Amino acid sequence: MKKYAFIFTLTCLLACGSVVGDALAQNLPKAKEFRIERSMPKEAIACIECHKAEHPGLFADWAKSRHASANITCYDCHKAEGFDPDVSNEHFKQYQRSDHKYGTKEFKVPIAAVVTPKDCSRCHPDEAKQYSQSKHANTMEIIWKIDPWLNNGMNSDFERATGCFHCHGTVLKMKDNVLDPETWPNVGVGRINFDGSKGSCTSCHTRHRFSVMEARKPGACGQCHLGPDHPQIEIYMESKHGDIYTAHGDEYNWNAAPGTWTPGVDFRGPTCASCHMSGSGTVLTSHDVTERLAWETQAPLTIRPENFKPFPAKTNWQTERDKMKEVCKQCHGKVWVDDHFVKLDQNVEEYNEVYFKPAKKMLDELYEKELLDKTKFFDERLEVEYYELWHHEGRRARFGAAMMAPDYAWWHGFYECKKRYANFMEEARELIQHNKKAYKAEDWPNATGNTTKPKEVFP
Secondary structure, three states: OHHHHHHHHHHHHHHHHHHHHHHHHHHOOOOOOOOOOOOOOHHHHHHHHHHHHHOHHHHHHHHOOHHHHOOOOHHHHHEOOOOOOOEOHHHHHHHHOOOOOOOOHHHOOOEEOOOOHHHHOOOOHHHHHHHHOOOOOOHHHHHHHHOHHHHOOOOOHHHHHHHHHHHHOOEOOEEOOEEOOOOOOOOOOOOEOOOOOEOOHHHOOOOOOOOHHHHHOHHHHHOOOOOOOOOHHHHHHHOHHHHHHHHHHHHOOOOOOOOOOOEOOOEOOOOHHHHHOOOEOOEOOOOOOOOOOOOEOOOOOOEOHHHOOOOOOOOOHHHHHHHHHHHHOOOOOHHHHHHHHHHHHHHHHHHHHHHHHHHHHHHHHHHHOOOOOOOOOOOEHHHHHHHHHHHHHHHHHHHHHHOOOHHHHHHHHHHHHHHHHHHHHHHHHHHHHOOOOOOEOOOOOOOOOOOOOOOOOOO
8 A cells, every 4th residue: 555655646746846847947048049030031031141140239139129020120121222322332242242141142232221210101100200390300400590509610510420419410421422420320319311301210219129118218318318408317317206217117017019108007107208208198199299398498588389489389388288287197186287387387487587588688788788799609708608597507497397306496407597697797797887898718619610501401
């Protein structure tokens, strides 16, 4: 009897061990490899097989993307017509190789390195159209209309290429039959492309993963929205929203399908994208970041978006504020939301009336009395003081109030405004009292930038 009991027990243990072993085996990481889809054209297979060896990091990103899962290949995005100005002649040499199975003329196709919103619109027409209407896509037009650095040539073309245009975008050009290194590489939101489209989707959905998760995270916006003049990422991280993201962001469902990302279901605290772009409640998803704004808080004088002359919004500010309030009310009560915007409006009024308008009036008086020279900007100290009053501290005060970051609204904002304003007024009155012209910096460094507005933007 003991013998049979022992055999039965052993059999059970072996069976259990087998089940446990199978379960453990299922939980072990599996080696992943990309499988070529049989329906891909041979040209696309050639791209994949070659880039897998030549650029393994690029290939790995693409292989893990939704594009790869949907059978969208390198060829689908980079294909070009032979007459396109940016066709890569260098790439044609890849089809003259003897060391690679796919390096023959059988697979030869024209491709372009630059992928544009127009290319993306073949599959994402709504997103491309919304983006084209936004301040992001049209930022080159905006800055050339208002920016004294560009219009007065007060910085060099190289400083612009590595600084301003890295985020705002370049006007792409060819030089010696290749992409001009002064304009490329660049993924600025307002890049002017050879096909006439504006911007780059990879500003936010970086190559070659093109991840919606990545674009939803604050870091995507923080690439450009940071620093003394537009520190939205720092402001966000100081706010309660940023604090919640820091504490619980790893629990968010970042990969929810586009249009379905829902507060309270997929995330607890909002990010930049959830307030300014993602759908929420009755508000639809949009790639036009100009929407949902009731003020141009980045402008020297805070005005309604439809009154922003360099790029007037196509809708009414009240309509857009109602959209933003609807987004807010997915997590907050009506009184909370309404009272927040009451404070923001008061912040805007005080900035406009107490700081900016008197400073602007004084600046105009100095020009009228010819105590400041209008020929250039920034070569006299009061011009810099005036500029930074609105472009640095003034923006921080307004942004801080809009995004509920008290340290930026006060210490980095209005507190700094007070010091800047007082110094500006003191020196200005001194010049007027003694009828003395301001010192002009004749040796302003690197004031060599081209002041001609690009014909691609202003035909």
